[in-house]
Each structure stands twice: as C-alpha cells, then as structure tokens.
Amino acid sequence: KVDFPRLFLNSTIVTVIGAGIKVLLAITTAYALVFVKFPFRRVIFVGILVALMVPSQVSLLPNYILIAGLGGANTYWGIILPGLGTAFGTFLLRQHFLSLPPEILEAAELDGASKVRQFFSITLPMVSPTLFVVLIMRLMASLKVYDLIYMMVEQTNPALTSAQSLMYLFYRESFIAGNKGYASAIVVWTVLLIGLVTLVQFIGQKKWVNYEV
Numbered sequence: 001k002v003d004f005p006r007l008f009l010n011s012t013i014v015t016v017i018g019a020g021i022k023v024l025l026a027i028t029t030a031y032a033l034v035f036v037k038f039p040f041r042r043v044i045f046v047g048i049l050v051a052l053m054v055p056s057q058v059s060l061l062p063n064y065i066l067i068a069g070l071g072g073a074n075t076y077w078g079i080i081l082p083g084l085g086t087a088f089g090t091f092l093l094r095q096h097f098l099s100l101p102p103e104i105l106e107a108a109e110l111d112g113a114s115k116v117r118q119f120f121s122i123t124l125p126m127v128s129p130t131l132f133v134v135l136i137m138r139l140m141a142s143l144k145v146y147d148l149i150y151m152m153v154e155q156t157n158p159a160l161t162s163a164q165s166l167m168y169l170f171y172r173e174s175f176i177a178g179n180k181g182y183a184s185a186i187v188v189w190t191v192l193l194i195g196l197v198t199l200v201q202f203i204g205q206k207k208w209v210n211y212e213v
Contacts, residue, residue, distance in 0.1 A: 010076075011143065018080040018142035023135050026086045027127075030093035031119065035105075045094070051087035083141065089134040096130040097123070136197050143193065 029048075033041050063082035072078025100123065108118050124131070 013076055014079055015139060015142040017076070018083060019135065019138040021080070021084055022086045022089065022138040022142070023131070025084060026089035026134055026138075027093050027124075027131060029090045030097055031123065033090075033094050034097040035115075035123075048087045048090055051085070052091065056083075080142075086134070086138060086141075089138060092130055092134060093127060096127045100126055132197065136194060139193060139197060143189075 032038070033045055059082070067073070067078045067082060070078075072081065104122060104126075105118055108122055113121070
C-alpha cells in the first residue's frame, strides 16, 4: 500500500527546504562576489565555473559514502545536504548583479541607506526575475532527486522508507515498473509546479517592484 500523504509530505519538506536554502546561498554568494571586496574572490568565482563543468553524477557516489558515514541515510538532511550548492544559480545571479547600474546604489548610499537596506530594497527587487528563474530551477532539481533517494533510502526494509518522496514513487513505477500512468503524472506534476511558481512570480513582481519613473 502506498502512503501518498507521507510521500507528499516528504516531497514538500525536501523541495521547499532544499530549494530555499539553495536560493539563499546562491544570492548571498553572488552578492558577496560582486559588491563585497575580499581576498581571492576571483579564485572562488573560477572554482564556481569549474563546478559547472562537473556532472552531478560524478559526485553521487562520494556524497553517498560521506552522508551514509555521517549517519544521514534515510533522513531528510541526508537527502537535502548533498545538493545545497548551486554553481549555475550563483553564476546567473552574479552576472545580473554586474549589469546593475552602480549609480543607483551610489545614490542610495548618499541617502544613508545601509548595505542591508540596499540589498533588500534595491538590489533584490531588481534581480527578482533572475531570482525566480533560479528558484524554479532549484525547485525542479530538489523535486527530482530520485537517484539520491534511491541510494540513501533502504528499499528492502519497509521500516526504513520514511524519507521516500512522491517523485521517487513516480520514477520507480514509470521507468522501472513500466506504468505509463505514473509517467504521465510526472509531466502533470512538473507543469503544475512551474505554473504555480510563475504565477506567484508575476503577482509578487507587481507588488514588489515599482517601475514608475
């Protein structure tokens, strides 16, 4: 018997927490690389570019060995932690930060706005379209972690499946068992999620950003 409420709860926890932390790390890292002067920031950026060239499958086995050794098998944090870094999201936000007119931030500084106020009131709203693109990408990436769940969650013991997700069920039944109904559910689930996040972005954009001159 499939416990759909439990699987849906697992998917929600892994997706919301994982994507939220990824976006937070991406935007703070990108902001620091552009607006904060510190040693070796170019070296760090080159390291991010190198990370873009490494396929995620390469780190799958080392992540499993490390997380399982730390006792993270069949836990939420064991599934969320390995994918917290987002090199592409950081790169994308950094490039958008570089395109912002410096005169706006200079004017805000002359008006007495602190770095925190500049970030939340000026910088963040201006990069909100890119931010929501990164958010959608991270939501999808957090949702389809069936490969990591397959390794992290013990499949042969029913008592050790508390961290399985709904997307893993869809993957198992559609691609392994050959159930075409579950394969269709993957498509519908993906389209609904993207549509929901896009709708929230459009509504929030109108209330958050004022384009009047």
